[in-house]
Amino acid sequence: MPETKSEAKIAIKGLYKIFGPDPAASLALAKGGMGRGEMLDNHGHVLALAGIDLEIAAGAIHVVMGLSGSGKSTLVRHINRLIEPTAGGIEIDGADILSFDGAALTDLRRRRVAMVFQRFALFPHRNVAENIAYGLAIQGLSKASRAETAARWIKRIGLDGFAGLYPGQLSGGMQQRVGLARALATEPEILLMDEPFSALDPLIRGDMRDMLLELQVELNKTIVFITHDLDEALAVGSRITILRQGAIEQTGAPQDIVLNPANDHVAAFTRDINRGRLLRVSAIMTTGANGEGPDIAADTVLEDAAHALAATASDQGRVVDGAGAGIGSIRLDRILDVIAHPAVAAN
Amino acid sequence: MPEWLVEFPKMDRDALRSLSKAIDEGYRGFSRAYGQGIEDFFDPLLFALVWFEKLLLGAPWLLILVILGTIAWIAVRSLKLTAGVLIAFLAIGYFGMWDDTMRTLAIICVCTLIAIAIGIPVGIAMAGSDRTQALVTPVLDVMQTLPIFVYLIPVVMLLGLGKVPGVIAVVIYAIPPVIRLTNLGLRLVDKDVLEAADAFGASSRQRLLGVQLPLALPNIMAGVNQTIMMALSMVVIASMIGVKGLGQPVLRAVTNQYFALGLFAGGAVVALAIVFDRTSQGYGKRLQKFREL
Secondary structure (H helix, E strand, O other), rough: OOOOOOEEEEEEEEEEEEEEOOOHHHHHHOOOOOOOHHHHHOOOEEEEEEEEEEEEEOOEEEEEEOOOOOHHHHHHHHEEEEEEEOEEEEOOOEEHHHHOOOOHHHHHHHHHHEOOOOHHHHHHOHHHHHHHHHHHHHOOOOOOHHHHHHHHEEEEEEEOOOOOOOOOHHOOHHHHHHHHHHOOOOOOOEEEEOOOOOOOHHHHHHHHHHHHHHHHHOOEEEEEEEEHHHHHHHHHHHHHEEEEEEEEEEEHHHHHHHHHOHHHHHHHHHOOOHHHHHHHHHHHOEEEEEOOOEEEEEEEEHHHHHHHHHHHHOEEEEEEEOOOOOEEEEEEEHHHHHHEEEEHHHH | OHHHHHHOOOOHHHHHHHHHHHHHHHHHHHHHHHHHHHHHHHHHHHHHHHHHHHHHHOHHHHHHHHHEEEEEEEHHHHHHHHHHHHHHHHHHOOOOOOOHHHHHHHHHHHHHHHHHHHHHHHHHHHHHHHHHHHHHHHHHHHHHOOHHHHHHHHHHHHOOOOOHHHHHHHHHHHHHHHHHHHHHHHOOOHHHHHHHHHOOOOOOOHHHHHHHHHHHHHHHHHHHHHHHHHHHHHHHHHHHHOOOOHHHHHHHHHHHHHHHHHHHHHHHHHHHHHHHHHHHHHHHHHHOHHHHH
16 A cells, blocks of 8 residues: 555544534634634634644553633544534545545544443443454344354453443443454454443543553554543643634644643643653753663663662662663752652753 | 493304305215215225224124223233233123123224324424424314214215214314324433434434333323323213114114213223223333333
8 A cells, every 4th residue: 555645544634613503604703713602602603612722642641631611522433424614625545525525434434443431331231252253244244143242242341241241231341342352353443432431430430541542552542532530641642732612722742732731721731640650760861971870770760769869878860771771860859849740840 | 421432343143154055065065975985985994993893792702801901001010900801801791781892892992093193203203393383282172072973064064974074073182282293202302312322323213213202202192191091081971873883772772861871981991091091101111211220
C-alpha cells in the first residue's frame, strides 16, 4: 500500500458541529468567533464543536478530556459518523469518510472502527457470548466462527464460565469487559472509547485500565479515549487533548500538559494531580555531563528518584541515559519543590 | 332576546334530510357497484374461516383437548396452567357449549392473526416516523370510541350478514391495542443500545429484527393479549350480524330471558378469555427470561 500523505491515522480538520433548527445559518456566526453562550442565548443554537483540528497517530492511545458538556462525546461520534458534522473534514488513513456512501460507511463501522460505551450498552437479550459476537453476526459470519471468536475473547477477558449469562447478571466491571471484547472481536483498526470506565468503582476502574494497557501492548490499536478524569488520562494516554466548550485548549504528551499548561484552565485541571508519579527525571534535570551522586535513570519518575536519593542519604544524583552515560544532574530539593508546588515545574 | 341567540343555528330540516339521503344513496351506490368485488376479495378469508371452523368441529374432542393442552404446555411450560386449560375446556363441553366454543375459537384465532399481521407492521411504521404516528393515532382513537353499531351498519350494507363482516368488525375493534403497544414498545427501547447497534454497522433490518423487536416484545405481547381480550368481547356483539359461536346463545338468552343459558355461555366466554390471557402472557414472559435473572 502506498504511504499516505499524513502520518496521522485520523485527521480532523476544521470541524464544527451546531445543534439546532438551522445549523447552516449559524455556522457563519460560529466561524466569526461567536462564543457558545451568545450563540445559545441570541440564536437558539448549541455550538457543540467549534473548529476542531486534531491529528491522531496510529497505534497509540489518544485521550480527549474535558468536563461534561465540553463536546468530547460529540467529537468521538464524528469518527464513525454516528453524528454528522455541520462543517469540516474527517479523514481516516487519508480517506475522507464524509464522502462515504451507505455501503462504505457500513463497512467502516463493521470492520474498521469499533466503539465502547460509558453505560456499556450491551444487548440485554443476548448472553455474554452472543454480545461479544454481535459485530461478527452483523458481518454475516457463520455461527461456528462466531462461537470460536467469542470463546477466545471470553477467556482473554477472564470471564470463563460466564458465556451463557445475560448482561443483567454481571457486575459493572464484567459488563464493560464484555463491552471491550465486543468491540475488539471484529478486529477493528480504531477503537473509540467513550468514558468507558467512568461508571465503574475506582478499584475496578484501575483493573480495567491495566487490562486495556495490557491488551494494547499486544494489539496496537489506534484508540481514542474519552474521559473527564485527568488521572485516568495521564495513566493511559500517550497524547492528551483538552477540550473546553467545544474548542481545543491544548494537545500534547502528558508531561507537556502538566509542565507547560497552555492557559489557566489547563493549569487548574492539572493542579491536583500527583506529579511525583507522573513526571520523569529527564523533564526537570539540569543538563550536563558532570552530575554527582548515585546514578538515576532519566526515565525514573520523581517519586522513585526521591526515594533512591533519600535511601542513599544523597542530596543530588547523576542522571544517566539508557547506555549509562551521564546526561545531567538532579537535586533532591528540586524534586520536592516540583512535587509540592505546581508553578515551579514550568521554570 | 334575539331568536338567533336562543335557537342553535342548525341546518334547516330539508337540507339535513337531503344530506343524509345523499350520503345513504352514495354509499348504497358504492355498495352496489363494488360490493361484489369486495366480497370476492374477502373470499379467501371466508374460505379459511370455514375450513378452520369445520376442522375444529369435526375433530374428536379428545384430540382437540390434547392439542390445546400441548400448546399451553409448549407456550408456558407450567403444569398448573396446562391442567387449568384442560379443566376449563372439559367444563365448557360438559355444560353443552363445546360446538359454540369451537366456532368462537376459530373466529378469535383468525381475527387475532389478522390483527397481528396488520397491527405489528403498522406499529413499526408509527414508531419509525412521528408523522405516521400523528396520522394513525386519531384513526385508532376513532376505531376505539366509535360505537360499534355505527360501523357495523356500513359493513353489513356492503357485505351482508355473516362471518366476513363479523371478522372485519371484530378486527376493527380489537386491533388498536396491538398497534399502540408495538409503537410504544419500539419507542421505549434504550437509545444507548440502539446506538451500539448503529456503531457496529447494523442495517436497519438487523437493527429492527435483532434489537428493537426483541426488546419491545413485552409491550408487543401485552398488546396482543389486549387484542385477544377485545376480540372475545366483540365476538358476542358480532353475533347480531350473524356470527355463529358463543354470542348466539347469549343473544338468545337476552331476547328470551333464559338466565341459565346466558350464564353458561357467558361462563364459556370468561373461561376462554382466561385461558387465552394466561397462555399468551406466560408465553410472553418465557420469551423474556433474561429479564428475570
